[in-house]
Amino acid sequence: MASVTLSVNGKSVTRDVDARTLLVEFLREHMRLTGTHVGCDTTQCGCCTVHVNGEAMKSCTLLAVAVDGATITTIEGLAKGQDLHPMQAAFREHHGLQCGFCTPGMIMSAVDMVRRKGTDLDDKTIREELEGNICRCTGYHNIVKAIHYGAEAMGKAGTAAE
Amino acid sequence: MSGTGIGARVLRKEDFRFITGKGQYTDDVNRYGQAHAVFLRSPHAHAEILGIKLDAARAMPGVIDIFTGDDLAADKIGGLICGWMIHSKDGTPMKAGAHPALAQGKVRYVGDHVAVIIAETQAQARDAMEKIVVDYKVLAPVVAMADAVKSGAPVLHDVAPDNTVYNWALGDEAATQAAFAKAAHVTKLDIVNNRLVPNPMEPRAAVGDWDSGQDAFTLYTTSQNPHVARLVLSAFIGIAPEHKLRVIAPDVGGGFGSKIFIYAEETVCVWAAKKVGRPVKWVADRTEAFLSDAHGRDHVTHAEMALDASGKILGLRVKTQANLGAYLSTFSSCVPTYLYAPLLSGQYDIPAIYVEVDGLYTNTAPVDAYRGAGRPEATFVIERMVEVAAREVKQDPAEFRRRNFVRQFPHQTPVIMCYDAGDYDAALTKALEMSDYKNIGARKAESAKKGLLRGIGFSAYIEACGIAPSAAVGSLGAGVGLWESAEVRVNPVGTVEILTGSHSHGQGHETTFAQLVSERLGISIDNVAIVHGDTDKVQMGMGTYGSRSGAVGMSAISKALDKIEAKAKKVAGFVLEASPDDIEFKDGKFSVRGTDKEIDFASVALQAYIAHKFNGQELEPGLKESAFWDPTNFTFPAGVHICELEIDPATGVTRIDRWTAVDDFGNVINPMIVEGQVHGGIAQGVGQALLEGAVYDASGQLVTASYMDYSMPRAGDLPSYDVGMTQTACPSNPLGIKGCGEAGAIAAPPAVMNAITDAIGHEGIDMPATPLALWRAIQKAAPRAAAE
CATH class of the missing domain: 3.30.365.10 (Aldehyde oxidase/xanthine dehydrogenase, molybdopterin binding domain)
Incomplete structure (x- = not known):
């Protein structure tokens, strides 16, 4: 067993876990934060993307002990109460989701994309940057659109630098 | 049209929970005291099981129990079924080999299910799995379809010594031969339709639960059609009678066909819950999904098209080998037959068509419906053929198609379908x-x-959707009817719950179905809830696949809404002291024709429940109606x-x-x-x-x-x-x-x-x-x- 302390969505948590516990298991099984999904368990599909110290990472191949002390944001920590993050709002507004399973990872990746690439994103950049996220429902058309407008809205709201 | 009615570009009601991480998928369901199941799968494509040694695995930490096919057989748990009977052209029934949920004596594809390990944690179950020793006698496999039908090929199932499930045909062979005899040009093409893995982003999962006090089971599962799952698990596999088996398909992360079928893992989880006296959860990893989800397509076809000198299509003949994998999955048999050949006329007026399909066993994962199911295979054949034909006779491909389009409706094709519009x-x-x-x-x-x-x-495609008229599919071998059900419950405050047998796994039914109600009853979509995916709430339904939920599922809702409107008019008549025949209903208001007397929908709902204005002999209190819609044709x-x-x-x-x-x-x-x-x-x-x-x-x-x-x-x-x-x-x-x-x-x-x-x-x-x-x-x- 290993003791792991994380700050998850603004709350500090310490748990004794099996040393092989993955970050996604820590979040889903120990914290019951089930918004982070496991789509492939090989770091390919991006359904498990969370922010680790502000950077998007795939939690399905990351040991919880390896990020001991880190600050984690999951999809559940993105909205401020009922006020959606601009990227969440954009996915809804532009029909950027269907079954919803890849959506948390898509949104977490998209927010990170804006952090790295700015708020004025063209389609080519968005498509290239989505290399690590697979969606089987939407054909990406509306995801690309949602990220474009979500990035723009983040710029206006001043959330890009957060 | 109201702002949220039919035709409106309404944002989806279900999205809030998905974009905030509050969806409830099967893997998000956690029952008190649940144990975890892991399946030991065959590493061989074809092998006899001579023995299984479980002692070392049973001694591993956290192991609760381990079961094999013998345990299922001892409990008289039936095998998995194929629910559509196909007859060969000689009239013999298809040759369906036994399909036990856990292998009994033989494995037939890599990923076939050998044993289930149930432990306190998934990791412990996996560790224990490594300690199971299976004594396999490895047999030569049949992988390619061409090899399956060679003489002396290894045999998968004794009932099908030539690895052939059926030799099926459709159409008029003589008329087609005659068409080719008078052809000015014949186009020939060999066509491969590659095998696909459906890959919804949510892997399959199941949580089986057993209530010892009631001797009743609950199965949470990633299903497109939970009622069909309950029917099969109950009537054929024998888990429990239907009233003792509740199947819940909560949020489902995509299906594309692969979550229609009743699989081994879900069956074993719900059965094992009683064996171990604890809830049992299984979640596939992605490789398990690749190995054991039903695959799609996998046809090899030779097609020939006869043309006259002007480029008019005279006839089409098609010979297809369809790979059905190692076992017949739930609806596999109908996919390369009745979902395929009847679409080979495409959008074209083709006087004569003859199609032969050989369904074959191979040592590969079962193949069943995947998005389109048979219709993509048919469209690929006909649209490649017309394109190549146009090239060969040096006509513009668009004009070649136009020359051959169907223009009169209804149009009866030579292969069953009657195009309506x-x-x-x-x-x-x-x-x-x-x-x-x-x-x-x-x-x-x-x-x-x-x-x-x-x-x-x-690609000028056509498909047959709105599946399907029950009597028609029954005559073609289906084991079920393909109607849909709906129940409309109007609450006393005028809000509405729609119970539907359709299931939404990305299609947005919570929004579109509410739009229909909004349009019809003149209420906001915020006052409408769509209930689906729970056999304890919705009595019966056929589920979502084949693009059927709008055409069939919403038609059932529409029919139930007709009844609601008729009943509400009677209530309004009593309240407004007028004959129901004089009551008009428009924009959410009931009014007496030619007067200014009116009452809104919510008030009528309340009056229906307080029942002060009429007595129970004149009219039953309440406002709740149900309907079944059975389509009159495919769409x-x-x-x-x-x-x-x-x-x-x-x-x-x-x-x-x-x-x-x-x-x-x-x-x-x-x-x-x-x-x-x-x-x-x-x-x-x-x-x-x-x-x-x-x-x-x-x-x-x-x-x-x-x-x-x-x-x-x-x-x-x-x-x-x-x-x-x-x-x-x-x-x-x-x-x-x-x-x-x-x-x-x-x-x-x-x-x-x-x-x-x-x-x-x-x-x-x-x-x-x-x-x-x-x-x-x-x-x-x-x-x-x-x-x-």
């Missing part, structure tokens, strides 16, 4: 305009200057997709430059959602054409069993889509809906391959047209280009 010219004309077809020559020249090969490809969505692409001959890399889709889905409830369905379908079709393919090696190992080996379409592989619509209302249901869920996946593969073969100048390339395959094809002589 459509306007194929309108879609083609619009697609040609949107794609700027007239300037394709200039664009090709521009590409050539850059050293690139530009091609354009058409026939159709359209034209045009793919334009560039290939770099130096690398074989394809870039889709523009995609034009013009679809006729009949009446549309929510254009935003319909367009989304089209986008997603195209992506899956492009995936099939350019990227995806399940590959088994000669020993029967699936070498494409992860996202590192199986190429899923990613954002950078795909274009944006230019989507347009034409509309002819469907006469076969009250809402005029045809269905839209599968169109893109059906239309796209031939559009891509017609564009690729246009670009490279010959037909010598199969799907998936990967860069390597294309580069090789480009190196071949290009006979058509050379001849020009």
Whole structure:
């Protein structure tokens, strides 16, 4: 067993876990934060993307002990109460989701994309940057659109630098 | 139309929970005291099991119990079934080998289920699995279909000594021969429809639970049709009678067909819950999904098309081998037969068609319905054939299609289907305009200057959706009826709950179904809840697949709403002291014709429940109605997709430059959602054409069993889509809906391959047209280009 302390969505948590516990298991099984999904368990599909110290990472191949002390944001920590993050709002507004399973990872990746690439994103950049996220429902058309407008809205709201 | 009624681009009600991480998928369900199941799978494609040693595994930490096929047999748990009987052309019934949920004596594909380990944690179950020793006698496998029918081939099932499930045929052989005898030109083509793995992003999962006090089971499962799962688990597999078995399909993360079927893992989890006296949870990892989800497609076809001197199609004959895998999955038998051959007439007036299909066993994962199911395979055959035929007789491919379009409706094809409505010219004309077809020559020249090969490809598809009239499918061998059910519960405050037998796993029913209610009752969609996916709430239903939930599911709701309106008028009549015949209902208000007396819907609902204005002998209190809708015909969505692409001959890399889709889905409830369905379908079709393919090696190992080996379409592989619509209302249901869920996946593969073969100048390339395959094809002589 290993003791792991994380700050998850603004709350500090310490748990004794099996040393092989993955970050996604820590979040889903120990914290019951089930918004982070496991789509492939090989770091390919991006359904498990969370922010680790502000950077998007795939939690399905990351040991919880390896990020001991880190600050984690999951999809559940993105909205401020009922006020959606601009990227969440954009996915809804532009029909950027269907079954919803890849959506948390898509949104977490998209927010990170804006952090790295700015708020004025063209389609080519968005498509290239989505290399690590697979969606089987939407054909990406509306995801690309949602990220474009979500990035723009983040710029206006001043959330890009957060 | 009200702001949230039929035809409005309403944002989805279900989205809030999905974008905030509050969806409830099966893996998010955690029952008190639950244990975890892991399945030991066969590493061999074909082997006898001589013995299984479990002692060392049982001694591992956390292990609760381990079961094998013998335990299921001892409990008289039945095997998995195939629910559609197909007869061979000689009249004999299909040869269905036994399909135990856990292997009994033999394994027949890599991934076949050998044992289930139940432990305190998933990791402990996996550790224990490593300690199980299975004594296999490895048998020679049959992997390729061509090998399955060779004499002396290894036999999978004793009931099918030639590995043949059926030799089935449809159409008039003599009439077709006569058509070919008078042909001025015959086009011939060998066609491969590659095997795909459906890959919804949510892997399959199950939580089985048993209530010892009630001796009743609950199964949470990733299902597109929980009622059918309950029916099969109860009536055929024998888990428990239906009133003692509740099946819940909560939020489901995509299905595309693969979550229709009743699989081994779900069966074993719910059974094992009673054996161990604890809830049992299983979640597939992605490789398990590749190995054991039912695959799709996998046809090898030879087709011939007879033309007269003017380019009019006289006849079509098709011979297909369909790979059904190692066992017959739930609906597998109907996919390459009745969901395939009846669509081979396409949008064309073809006087004579004859189709033969051999369904074959191989030591590979079972093959069943995947988005489109049979119809993409048919469309690929007919649309490749007309394209190649047009090229051979040197006609423009668009005009060649137009020359052969069906124009009179209803149109009876020679292969069962009777097309009820459509306007194929309108879609083609619009697609040609949107794609700027007239300037394709200039664009090709521009590409050539850059050293690139530009091609354009058409696909004028038709599909049969709204599945399906029960009596009709019954006559074709279906074991079930394919109606849908609905119940409308109006609460005393005027809010409404719709209980539907359809299931939503991405389609947005919580929004579109509410739009229908909003339109009909004049209430806000916020006052409507859609209830689905729970057999304790919804009495019975057939589920969602085959683009049926709009045409069939919403028709059932519409019928129940008719009854609500009729009853509400009676209530309003008592309240307003008028005859129900004089009551009008419009925009949510009941009024007495010719007066200013009126009452709103919510007040009528309240009056129905307080029942102060009428007595129970005159009218029953309450406002709740139910209906079953059984379709009168299939529906026939159709359209034209045009793919334009560039290939770099130096690398074989394809870039889709523009995609034009013009679809006729009949009446549309929510254009935003319909367009989304089209986008997603195209992506899956492009995936099939350019990227995806399940590959088994000669020993029967699936070498494409992860996202590192199986190429899923990613954002950078795909274009944006230019989507347009034409509309002819469907006469076969009250809402005029045809269905839209599968169109893109059906239309796209031939559009891509017609564009690729246009670009490279010959037909010598199969799907998936990967860069390597294309580069090789480009190196071949290009006979058509050379001849020009």
